[in-house]
Amino acid sequence: MYVVCSKHLEDAIEEFIEAYEQPPDLYELDTITFTEWTTPSCCHYCDTNPKYLIV
Ligand SMILES: [Zn+2]
Structure with missing residues (x-):
């Protein structure tokens, strides 16, 4: 499970x-x-505020 900002969304999905x-x-x-x-x-x-939760 990750929480990520919009910039790191693709990294987290990969x-x-x-x-x-x-x-x-x-x-x-x-x-x-x-x-x-x-x-x-x-x-x-x-260190950015997270925008998405990935589970
Ligand atoms: Zn980020």
Whole structure:
């Protein structure tokens, strides 16, 4: 599972496919709410605010 900014979205998808050999589900962080999980404050690859959740 990754949270990434829009700039690193493609990197995260490629990494996910390499790791799990299937395409990830993609969610926009703005459109979902978490109850038991706090959204990480920065992208998996950089310090930018994350925009997408990849699972
Ligand atoms: Zn990033």
